[in-house]
Amino acid sequence: QVHLVESGGGVVQPGRSLRLSxxxxxxxxxxxxxxxxxxxxxxxxxxVAVISSxxxxxxxxxxxxxxxxxxxxxxxxTLYLQMDSLRVDDTAIYYCARVVYSSGWDWFDTWGxxxxxxxxx
Amino acid sequence: DIQMTQSPSSLSASVGDRVTITCRATxxxxxxxxxxxxxxxxxxxxxxxxxxxxxxGVPSRFSGSxxxxxxxxxxxxxxxxxxxxxxxxxxxxxxxxxxFGQGTKLEIK
Numbered sequence: 001q002v003h004l005v006e007s008g009g010g011v012v013q014p015g016r017s018l019r020l021s022x023x024x025x026x027x028x029x030x031x032x033x034x035x036x037x038x039x040x041x042x043x044x045x046x047x048v049a050v051i052s053s054x055x056x057x058x059x060x061x062x063x064x065x066x067x068x069x070x071x072x073x074x075x076x077x078t079l080y081l082q083m084d085s086l087r088v089d090d091t092a093i094y095y096c097a098r099v100v101y102s103s104g105w106d107w108f109d110t111w112g113x114x115x116x117x118x119x120x121x
Numbered sequence: 122d123i124q125m126t127q128s129p130s131s132l133s134a135s136v137g138d139r140v141t142i143t144c145r146a147t148x149x150x151x152x153x154x155x156x157x158x159x160x161x162x163x164x165x166x167x168x169x170x171x172x173x174x175x176x177x178g179v180p181s182r183f184s185g186s187x188x189x190x191x192x193x194x195x196x197x198x199x200x201x202x203x204x205x206x207x208x209x210x211x212x213x214x215x216x217x218x219x220x221f222g223q224g225t226k227l228e229i230k
Contacts, residue, residue, distance in 0.1 A: 035219075045157075045165065045208055047219040059218055095164055099217070105171040106212050107155040111164035 002026040002110045004096050009115030012086055022079040022096030022112055030074035033057075033099050035108070036081045038092035038117075048094070049081065064090075086119045093117075123147055123211055127222035133230040138199045142225045144192040144209035153213035156185055156194045159224075160205045168207075169194065196227075204229050 008020040022034070036048040049060045049070040058070055069082040079096050093114040100109040124147040134140050144154065152172035157165035167176045169185035172192060182197040196203055209222040 033217075044224045045159075045210075045221040047221070050217060061218065105153060106217065107167055107170040108157070108165070108210075109167055109176070111166075114164055 002098070004098065004110055004112035006094060006096055006112040006115040009094065009117045011118045011120060013121050014086060014088055014119055016086055017082070017084045018086065018117060020081040020083065020094055020096075020115060020117070022081075024077045024079065024098075027098070029072075029077040030054075034072060034079045035097045035099060036068075036070060036079075037095045037097055037108075038090075039095070039114075040089070040092045043092075046092075050099075051079070083117070086117075088119050091117060091119045123150060123214060123220055125209055125211055125220050125222040127207075127209055127225050129225060130223065131226040131228065133228050134199055135230045136199055136201060139195065139197050140199060140227065141196075142194045142207055142209075142227075144187075144194070144222050146190045146192075146211055146213075149189050150211045150213035152188045153211055154185075154187065154192050155210045155212060156183075157208045157210065158203075158205045159208065165208060199227075201229075203227065 003025045006022045012018050033052045035050045038046050051058050051070045067085045071080045093116050095114045096112045097108040098110040099106050126145045128143050154172045156169040159165040168179050173185045184195045206224045206226045208224050
């Protein structure tokens with residue numbers, strides 16, 4: 001069964017760093033691009049970052065560019081999100097998600113349960 | 122950037138009703154449009170991809186249509202389990218930098 005489990009969330013002060021992890025199981029992790037998305041409390045979904053299967057293509061939302069770094073370790077079936085210079089408005093539940101591609105279309109077919117990051121002094 | 126706008130933002134309906142949620146894109150996205158359902162405290166769940174294709178395991182009372190800039194999600198004969206928040210999401214841009222609608226909260230009347 002395809003499964004994603006995030007970890008690493010917590011409470012952190014503004015300006016500090018945090019690293020999130022997402023452990024994958026039930027599928028060949030190295031075949032798939034992986035994404036991070038987030039959802040601020042009571043708000044909608046925001047795409048954060050994507051990394052291709054071989055790490056050759058990486059893109060970020062403007063809101064996190066220059067502060068967040070997405071990476072992966074295919075030998076450990078794990079996706080990461082290094083978050084530096086955190087701001088109060090980075091407070092959110094962070095989800096990792098797998099994208100499936102078919103005939104030119106793509107969609108998020110599997111999501112983790114999310115990990116809460118709270119940035120507060 | 123492509124912006125996605127859903128309407129209404131919230132909706133009250135009764136079990137057995139038929140409801141329609143709309144999603145508009147600020148530019149042509151062909152049929153690169155997906156719909157998700159999210160319940161409180163849970164991750165989103167894929168309902169429909171490529172504007173009209175039902176994800177495996179999703180009840181047939183859910184349907185999607187549209188292309189270009191206008192899309193709809195219709196739920197026939199609402200069931201108690203359907204009360205949730207629904208999001209549309211475009212997957213047209215290259216590189217893939219997805220954007221979501223703001224969500225439609227479907228509540229019990």
